[in-house]
Structure formats: structure tokens, C-alpha cells
Amino acid sequence: MQVDSAAPELVTDDFVAMMDASSMCVLIHDAGTKNILWANRAACDMLEFTVTEIRPLKANDMSSSAQQYDRVLGRAWLQDAVERGSSRIEWHYRSRSGRIIPTDAIAVRVELAQGPAVMVQFRDIAREQEVERELKLTTSYVDALARHTSTVAFLLDEAGAVRFATDSALSYIGLTGDDDPPAGHPLTTYGRLRRGGRPVSWEDTAAGAAPVGPVQLELFGDGASTTWLEGSIERLRVQEVDAYLMILHDVSERVRGEARRELELRHENYLARYNAMGDMAMAIAHELGQPLAAAGNFIAGIRGRATTLAQDGEMPQRFADQVAYGLDSAARQIDRATGIVSALRSFVGHLEQVEQVVDLNEVVRECLYFIRLRAAASDVELQVDLGDVPVLVRCEQVLTGQVVMNLCFNAIDEMAACDEAVRRIEVTVRTTDGMGVVTVDDQGRGFARDPFAESFTSKEAGSGIGLALSHRIITRQHGSIWAEHRESGGSRFGFALPLAEEPAA
Numbered sequence: 001m002q003v004d005s006a007a008p009e010l011v012t013d014d015f016v017a018m019m020d021a022s023s024m025c026v027l028i029h030d031a032g033t034k035n036i037l038w039a040n041r042a043a044c045d046m047l048e049f050t051v052t053e054i055r056p057l058k059a060n061d062m063s064s065s066a067q068q069y070d071r072v073l074g075r076a077w078l079q080d081a082v083e084r085g086s087s088r089i090e091w092h093y094r095s096r097s098g099r100i101i102p103t104d105a106i107a108v109r110v111e112l113a114q115g116p117a118v119m120v121q122f123r124d125i126a127r128e129q130e131v132e133r134e135l136k137l138t139t140s141y142v143d144a145l146a147r148h149t150s151t152v153a154f155l156l157d158e159a160g161a162v163r164f165a166t167d168s169a170l171s172y173i174g175l176t177g178d179d180d181p182p183a184g185h186p187l188t189t190y191g192r193l194r195r196g197g198r199p200v201s202w203e204d205t206a207a208g209a210a211p212v213g214p215v216q217l218e219l220f221g222d223g224a225s226t227t228w229l230e231g232s233i234e235r236l237r238v239q240e241v242d243a244y245l246m247i248l249h250d251v252s253e254r255v256r257g258e259a260r261r262e263l264e265l266r267h268e269n270y271l272a273r274y275n276a277m278g279d280m281a282m283a284i285a286h287e288l289g290q291p292l293a294a295a296g297n298f299i300a301g302i303r304g305r306a307t308t309l310a311q312d313g314e315m316p317q318r319f320a321d322q323v324a325y326g327l328d329s330a331a332r333q334i335d336r337a338t339g340i341v342s343a344l345r346s347f348v349g350h351l352e353q354v355e356q357v358v359d360l361n362e363v364v365r366e367c368l369y370f371i372r373l374r375a376a377a378s379d380v381e382l383q384v385d386l387g388d389v390p391v392l393v394r395c396e397q398v399l400t401g402q403v404v405m406n407l408c409f410n411a412i413d414e415m416a417a418c419d420e421a422v423r424r425i426e427v428t429v430r431t432t433d434g435m436g437v438v439t440v441d442d443q444g445r446g447f448a449r450d451p452f453a454e455s456f457t458s459k460e461a462g463s464g465i466g467l468a469l470s471h472r473i474i475t476r477q478h479g480s481i482w483a484e485h486r487e488s489g490g491s492r493f494g495f496a497l498p499l500a501e502e503p504a505a
Helices: 012-021 039-047 071-084 126-148 167-172 202-207 250-309 315-350 360-379 397-416 466-476
Strands: 025-030 036-037 086-094 100-113 116-125 152-156 163-164 191-193 212-220 226-238 242-249 355-361 381-385 392-396 424-432 437-441 480-485 490-500
Touching: 012 039, 025 039, 025 100, 036 039, 071 086, 071 100, 071 116, 071 152, 100 126, 116 126, 116 167, 152 167, 163 212, 163 226, 191 202, 191 424, 202 226, 212 242, 226 250, 250 315, 355 360, 355 397, 360 381, 360 424, 360 437, 392 490, 397 424, 397 490, 466 480, 466 490
Parallel strands: 381 424
Antiparallel strands: 025 036, 025 116, 086 100, 100 116, 152 163, 152 242, 191 212, 212 226, 226 242, 355 392, 424 437, 437 490, 480 490
């Protein structure tokens, strides 16, 4: 007897054979009485009964004794399939030996030749539940590790986007475990990748992981603060796709310490060089004194001789006047050179550098000669506003003068690079809140970041004193030094020193 004209090769026994060969367990229940009519081989093997033994069994004979698997609930589930066509449930069967078998069961109403029936298909999901429990447990372990470990770890995809991060890592990029995860955001959104202290792209970083390579991450925080992380990046293979595990640790203190040591070394090198410059200046000033004095004497002698010759009629007065004019001009230049040497000896001659009570007005005055020379050479106008009364502070006069000249020289150099119409600096001395204050204003281009964090000089030429050393000189004397933008444009550099409680003895 053929079952289906569309498949004349298959007969009824063939379908029974296929049901018995299936690994899916099948039970056929009568739609009305819910009695078992038939079971395939997979169901008999799982429940450990033959078809003959299984037919008279009820739900309580082959189901877990737990309340949720009561016979009434089983019949209701089958009836739901009869009325709605299908119904799905997780049902725990019990084998002849007593083993409880969790299953995913689907009841489907089928129309048989002798009336409606319910075909129940089920499979053992014990292994799946075990795997699910292990997966949940592993997920819990990973979550606990991510939340409580101090390790900074990022898991990145092929494009360098963050797919997972520990809470410690999240805190470094400004997030917490309660924030939305940064999945999909490139790590370079939060910082700059480096290798060997030099910036590198994500592609270069990934190429260096073969399979493990070094990596550095520079994170910019609020303001000017920078955090440095260092560690390794390892290439992983996840489901036939490359992923990258980055393990880092904070080395910010080490990097800042190295920067401090480098700055201190530059300080020491500068001081040694500046002392040498002072010794050389003193030696030059001493050696120039005698030649300049001798030149002045020779000029005076020649002028006197020319006057005598003119009086005696041996030289025309017209020639004598021309010689006198030339000699007087040369004498003025020698006097100017003598003044420069004298000012230089006065400035660098205080080798003891002792702390004393001095007038800031006087400190500025001693520097003005050199400042005016520098300003004139750059065609910069200099305005000076000194205090009406002495501004007495306790400081090292020579070093404080160096700071004044450094601030003024920097302002003049800045003005030299600007239009001639705005080439003007203003030096002011005043008292404010118990402090003696010196400020230097310019109308230049301003500054992009804190100048006192820079090295000694960013200029191609200069003595190298730098703002960093000026900062050290002033703060060592319990003062403060700063830079600020002017509302009208340009910059204002200044320093303040505490006013002396009493004048110098």
C-alpha cells in the first residue's frame, strides 16, 4: 500500500523505519485519553522501556516527581497542543533506572486515520544545560575578574576597536563599570599609541604583535596631565579572526621621574655654563679695561697735539677742527664701550650671590642698560613703569636680575617676529598683597601651553637660561612666577617675591 502518491517509492513501513532510525525521541499519545499509543526506538532507549512496557505508563510513571512535572500539568500541556496545534515545554522525564532526564519537548497535534493524536518530540538537553551552566559560571568568573583585578587589560579587534576592558582599564579612559562599554570605539580615541617612545599607528602596533610585542599608551587627561601605560600586546586567534590582548601597567611616575632627572641635569649643565660665562665676562671686562683706557689717552694726546699745531700755525685750523671732530667721535665710542664693560663687571661681579634686602626698582634699573641694547637692535619700543617708592624684597639680587632680563629678552625676541607697528614691551614694578611684583607685557602671538613646562629654550639661539631656570630661581626664594594671556592680545610674564619685613642693615 502506497502512503503518498507524490512519493510512490515509500510505503507505511518505510516511515516507521525512518521514525525508529531518528535520534529524536517520539511518543504518540491519544488526543482524548492521553494514553501512549507508540514510541520510537530513541524514546525507548532513553526511557529504558520497550514499546509494550511503555504503552500503559502514565505521566507519574515516567516523569520527575517534582511538583512542576505533575501528571495534571502534563495532561494540560498535551491538551494545549490538541487545542492550539502545538505546545512547547521543558519536561523532565524519568527512566526505568530512575535517572532524571531534562528535555526540550514539543507536542504537536496530528490527524491519524483513526482520529486525532498528539506527537511529542523531545531530546535530552542535560549536556546543553551543563554547558550553559559552565558558560554562565565562566562568564561570572570573567566578570568578577574584570571588576576586581587591578590589571589594565584591553581586548581589541582587527581594527583596533575596544571589545572588552577591565574596570581598571575603563577607569584610565574615564569610564566606570556602570557606563556603557566602549565596544566598537578605537583605542586611539582615548590616547596615543607609542613604541620605543615614538608615536605609531594601530597598523604598526598590530604588526609588531608577532605574536607578542611591546606597546605604550599615552592617555591625555583633563588639563595638561598625561598618564603613561606600558606593557605588551599579543595576537590571538578567535573564531578564525585576529584579536589583540593588551596588558598594561602605569609607568607615569617613572616617566615623570625621568623627565625630572633630565631637567635637573639641564639645570646643572646650565649653571656650570653660566658660571663659566660669568668668569669669561669678568676676564674680558678686566682685559678690555686697560686697552680702552690707553686708547682714550692716545686720543686725548692726539687731540692736544692737533690743537697745539693749529695754534702754532703749523696746521690749518680747518684741518685741526676736522681731526678734533673725528677724535671726539672715537672718544665717545670708547666711553660707550667703557660703560658697557663697567656695567658688565657690576652685574656679574657679585660672585657670593648672598640673599639680601633689595629694591626691585633697583634690580630692574641695573638690567635696563642691557635690555635697551637688545630692544634697540630689534627695533622694539621699551616702556618702563617703576614704583614711586622702594619695593623692598629679600632675594639674591644677581639671580633675580637674570630673571628680569630673561623675561624681557624673551618678550623682545617675540616682538621682533611681529609687525613693526606693535613692537612694544612694558616692564612694570609694583606691590600687591604683600608681594613685590615685576611684570613684562608684550603684544605678540601668545603661547599654546604652559611655557614653564618647556625646556630651557626653544629658540635657535640664546644663552639657554630658559623659563624653567627662572621658575627655579623665583620659587627657591619663596616667590611665584607665571604666564598669562592678555585680554588685548599678547602675553604677560611676571614674578612676585614677598616684601621684606625690614630694610637691609
